[in-house]
Amino acid sequence: MTQTDTTADATTGATTDTTTGTPADPTADPTTAASGGGEGSDGLLAPVPDEDGSPFFAYAARGELRVQCCADCGEPRFPPRPCCPHCQSFDCLWKRMSGRGRIWSYVLPHPPLLPAYAEQAPYNVVLVELADAPRIRLVGNLVATADAALNSVPPERIRIGAPVKAAFHATDGRLTVVRWLLERP
Amino acid sequence: MGATRSTAGATGPTAGAALKDATAIAGIGQTPFAKRLPESEKTLACRAILAALDDAGIAPSEVDAFASYTMEETDEVEVAKAIGAGEVTFFSKVGYGGGGSCATVAHLAAAVATGQASVGVAWRSRKRGSGPRPWTNTRAQLPTPAQWTRPYGLLRPADEIGLLARRYMHEYGATRDHFFNVALACRNRANQNPAAIMYDRPLTREMYMTARWISEPLCLFDNCLETDGALACVVVSAERARDCRQRPVYVHSAAQGLPAQHHGMVNYWNDDPLTGPSWTAARRLWETADFGPQDVDVAQIYDAFTPLIPLSLEGYGFCARGEGAAFTEGGALEIGGRLPLNTGGGGLSEAYVHGFNLITEGVRQLRGTGTAQVPGATTCLVTAGEGVPTSALLLRS
Ligand SMILES: [Zn+2]
Numbered sequence: 001m002t003q004t005d006t007t008a009d010a011t012t013g014a015t016t017d018t019t020t021g022t023p024a025d026p027t028a029d030p031t032t033a034a035s036g037g038g039e040g041s042d043g044l045l046a047p048v049p050d051e052d053g054s055p056f057f058a059y060a061a062r063g064e065l066r067v068q069c070c071a072d073c074g075e076p077r078f079p080p081r082p083c084c085p086h087c088q089s090f091d092c093l094w095k096r097m098s099g100r101g102r103i104w105s106y107v108l109p110h111p112p113l114l115p116a117y118a119e120q121a122p123y124n125v126v127l128v129e130l131a132d133a134p135r136i137r138l139v140g141n142l143v144a145t146a147d148a149a150l151n152s153v154p155p156e157r158i159r160i161g162a163p164v165k166a167a168f169h170a171t172d173g174r175l176t177v178v179r180w181l182l183e184r185p
Numbered sequence: 186m187g188a189t190r191s192t193a194g195a196t197g198p199t200a201g202a203a204l205k206d207a208t209a210i211a212g213i214g215q216t217p218f219a220k221r222l223p224e225s226e227k228t229l230a231c232r233a234i235l236a237a238l239d240d241a242g243i244a245p246s247e248v249d250a251f252a253s254y255t256m257e258e259t260d261e262v263e264v265a266k267a268i269g270a271g272e273v274t275f276f277s278k279v280g281y282g283g284g285g286s287c288a289t290v291a292h293l294a295a296a297v298a299t300g301q302a303s304v305g306v307a308w309r310s311r312k313r314g315s316g317p318r319p320w321t322n323t324r325a326q327l328p329t330p331a332q333w334t335r336p337y338g339l340l341r342p343a344d345e346i347g348l349l350a351r352r353y354m355h356e357y358g359a360t361r362d363h364f365f366n367v368a369l370a371c372r373n374r375a376n377q378n379p380a381a382i383m384y385d386r387p388l389t390r391e392m393y394m395t396a397r398w399i400s401e402p403l404c405l406f407d408n409c410l411e412t413d414g415a416l417a418c419v420v421v422s423a424e425r426a427r428d429c430r431q432r433p434v435y436v437h438s439a440a441q442g443l444p445a446q447h448h449g450m451v452n453y454w455n456d457d458p459l460t461g462p463s464w465t466a467a468r469r470l471w472e473t474a475d476f477g478p479q480d481v482d483v484a485q486i487y488d489a490f491t492p493l494i495p496l497s498l499e500g501y502g503f504c505a506r507g508e509g510a511a512f513t514e515g516g517a518l519e520i521g522g523r524l525p526l527n528t529g530g531g532g533l534s535e536a537y538v539h540g541f542n543l544i545t546e547g548v549r550q551l552r553g554t555g556t557a558q559v560p561g562a563t564t565c566l567v568t569a570g571e572g573v574p575t576s577a578l579l580l581r582s
Contacts, residue, residue: 045336047332047333049332053332079330079448079454085446104352105348105351106348106351107347107348108347109340109399110397110400113338117338117340122398125337125339125348136454137453138333139339140337141337160355171336
């Protein structure tokens with residue numbers, strides 16, 4: 001968590017982003033599709049995708065919410081992994097979701113927290129159940145706009161069951177994460 | 186899936202029956218508990234282990250098996266040479282942190298029952314009170330499944346369990362008063378236990394309701410302590426235990442549990458996140474036992490966070506799904522209640538040493554030497570961390 005580390009990570013992220021651009025098929029080269037890292041200059045942690053999870057972030061960078069599905073039996077699965085737990089097939093495709101969902105639960109962290117998070121605390125973390133695949137639940141933040149602060153929606157506006165839609169935020173680590181907006185702000 | 190499960194059920198009892206009462210916990214030991222202890226984890230581990238061996242009346246040179254669980258900094262190699270163990274023929278380290286506490290005893294019981302070893306030692310040494318908090322090492326954890334949770338600010342175990350707790354409250358009408366019931370029962374017992382960190386610190390509803398938030402809906406008192414300290418226990422054959430210094434406490438049944446499609450502590454990605462690993466461990470535990478939940482005299486249930494108690498009460502079959510919160514009403518968890526809980530004070534009020542104090546307290550209750558003794562207790566459930574791949578024990582006197 002030193003300043004040196006942060007700079008190094010930001011540099012790596014930037015390089016990866018420019019060389020990769022918008023991949024035609026993120027699954028074709030998952031290792032370079034999206035590499036985040038450490039924390040951005042805003043101090044928030046950027047995801048560090050592994051080989052299986054990388055396409056998710058590459059699609060997010062294009063403004064698409066996609067979920068890994070079995071190419072043989074069609075079953076969606078999350079988190080991404082090498083093979084299908086239902087039919088054991090190793091073939092997968094990334095199916096585009098509508099981006100709509102509902103809040104399954106939420107929590108409001110207070111300090112002690114890592115400094116950048118403490119600055120925004122209490123903020124919300126929501127778990128969103130996807131409308132197209134109810135058993136797929138994504139951890140994220142409910143925000144007023146895609147690039148707004150983690151505490152930009154007042155806690156009293158948050159309720160379980162509330163309909164939400166996906167938004168895409170490019171982190172300082174140059175990796176795009178999915179965030180959530182209330183359908184009825 | 187269904188076919189696999191029923192096959193396991195058919196072969197299970199035979200395998201489990203071989204373990205039933207074949208071994209016993211013959212000795213227990215511990216260091217003082219405090220927010221800050223001067224000695225190293227290795228030193229504390231050795232002190233606790235030697236105390237447990239002395240309690241059993243067994244020489245360190247006779248120890249030939251060790252079991253620990255992850256996040257333990259002291260290796261068995263270090264412990265074995267420090268205490269003067271003889272040739273070691275069995276060693277095991279169980280994964281997933283706090284979910285492994287009871288599994289250490291289970292592994293030793295299996296080793297002793299199958300003749301792989303004769304004197305086993307399990308231990309936990311931690312400097313959590315004065316050492317770094319594991320969640321602050323986020324960089325190392327990021328290129329893992331944490332890529333799906335940490336960046337969004339789900340940073341600490343309290344945040345992860347808080348998310349489940351909120352859903353549990355929503356689905357079943359559980360309230361903060363229910364969580365308070367849990368915190369209070371543990372604190373009341375700690376107030377009877379001079380070794381407990383919270384021995385002289387009574388808790389009131391007012392204190393609970395006005396405490397600062399850690400991760401809403403969880404407040405300060407919904408969270409376990411941060412403690413320095415170490416504990417250990419000695420496992421030998423039932424036959425050997427009868428010749429030891431203390432009354433034997435038999436390992437009646439033991440189980441581990443990692444449910445289908447389970448995912449670490451952020452278990453949000455299976456069909457039913459509110460049905461945690463305790464359900465899996467419980468099925469196996471009861472399958473090989475001579476008694477059921479209604480016959481448990483006292484329970485030591487892993488309490489890193491108060492909501493784990495209602496979830497575990499449901500998982501281990503003390504009540505039906507969704508009834509765990511209501512179960513805590515009317516003093517049910519207090520001495521004299523339906524199911525006296527965490528009689529040493531638990532992780533919430535005695536010490537948070539990754540649940541190992543629940544094992545030693547279970548032993549004390551069945552010896553009849555608890556500081557908040559349940560009169561005539563002969564059966565005890567001990568559980569390890571819920572929410573992570575877990576383990577559990579049924580002990581009997
Ligand atoms: Zn499939």
